[in-house]
Amino acid sequence: MTAPLPSSAPITVQVALGERSYDIVIGRGGIDTLGQRIAALRPGARTAIVTDRNVAAQWLPRAEAALDQAGIAHACIVVEPGESSKSYAGLQQVCEALIAAKIERNDLVIALGGGVIGDLAGFSSALVRRGLDFVQVPTSLLAQVDSSVGGKTGINSPHGKNLVGVFHQPVLVIADTAALDTLSPRQFRAGYAEVVKYGALGDPAFFAWLEANHAEIAHGGSAREHAIATSCRAKAGIVARDERETGERALLNLGHTFGHALEAATGFSDRLFHGEGVAIGMVLAAEFSAERGMMPASDAARLAKHLAAAGLPTRMQDIGGFAQEGLADADALLTLMTQDKKVKRGRLTFILMEAIGRAVITNDVDPAPVRDFLQRKLSER
Structure with a gap:
């Protein structure tokens, strides 16, 4: 792990995918370079900006x-904020708007927003005219370090999160760190959970650095940009080696099997942000690993302690309205987990841990011990 660069210097991380390689440009003021970068990347292209109402008020102008x-023509498509737009209705709205705007195959879609917008705009661009290229301009920490990179796009189903979608890589990612200044503390903390994930799954030195510097990351400056760049490098390396998640890329789902079930149980609502679900899910994965004798209990406690120090929830009981909508029902949660994309013939695949900085893919997990584990965790007070 390298030392932080001065915050004034933009950082470029490449996602190496051969002819489909693209850059992630990280730094303050990146949105102001959007026109010149698109003009250089795709001369003569028209664009359509997909964003949500909240982001539009801050960053669309x-x-x-x-x-x-840069003399680039553009249309604007504005959807409602939140997971409710990451739906069949939201997908139809954006696809029809792109067609109405006469966006052609040599034009570009711009996803300006957080993870919901990136997933929705990316999926729409993959479908309209059998495939449009798109640019990610992530405005949340979670999107900058995770969802904008790697080409996963999609929408939610009533059966679970991200169950309908395709792999569709962007052609450019512009992560303007100034956009993070407008996030609420809760939104920022939710994104920070994904930063912690990279240390927990494969970089113990980065995890230790986060323990020492998480307050500075929250305040901004070079520590924040270093954390984002380190996270992006980690994800870019994994994506380059396993673009379609046939092996190593599954490690990026640490905390997600538990977390997605909790999101579904809360109705994909503001009761539980995605990153908050990942935080709780990582702790559950670590504790389940410790129960199986894979990981020292002290490491699981260390992970939970850091997430709590950063202001994140670490227990299911931390979720608002904990007893509502199946959250206190282990069988209901297990049913949601069996809709996970990593399930194979009814057997669960989990990303578990052997230590801080060493996650492993564990196939063919018997659901019965998982159900018993959930029941014990749900009964805690």
């Missing part, structure tokens, strides 16, 4: 000004 300055 800046994005439009950057495109206008």
Whole structure:
């Protein structure tokens, strides 16, 4: 792990996928370079910006000004904020708007927003005219370090999270760290859970650095950009080696099998942000690993302690309205977990841990011990 660079220097991380390689540009003021970067990348292209109402109020004028300055024509598609837009209805809205805007196959879609917008705009661009290229401009910490990189796009199903979608890589990611200044503390903390994930799954030195510097990351500056760049390098390396998640890329789902079930149980609502679900899910994965004798209990406790120190929930009881909508029902949660994309013929695949910084893919997990583990955790007070 390298030392942080000065915050004034943009950092570029490449996702090496041969002819489909692309750059992640990290730094303050990145949105202001959107027009010149698109002009260089795709001369003569028209664009359509997909965003949500909240992000539009903060950042759409800046994005439009950057495109206008470069002489790039653009349409705007604004959806409602939140997971409710990551649905069949939201997908139809964006696809029809792209068609109505006459966006052609040599044009570009711009996803301006958090993970919901990136997933929705990316999936729509993969479908319209059998495939449009798109640019990710992530405005949340979670999107900058995770969902904007790697080409996973999709929407939610009533049966579970991200069950309908395709792999569709962007052609450019612009992570403007100034956009993080407008996040609520809760939104920022939710994104930080994904940063912790990279240390927990494969980089113990980074995890230790996060323990020492998480307050500085929250305040901004070079520590924040270093954390984002380190996370992006970790994900870019894994994606380059396993783009379609046939092996190693599954490690990026640490905490997600538990977390996605909890999100579904809360109705994909603001009661539980995605990163909060991942935080609880990582602790559950670590504790389950410890119960199986795979990981020292002290490491599981260390992970939980750091997430709690960063202000994140670490127990299912931390979720608002804990006893509602099946959250206190181990069987209901297990049913949701069996809809996970990693399930094979009814047997669960978990990302478990052997130590801080060493996650492993564990196939063919018997659901019965998982159900018993959940029941014990749910009974805690």
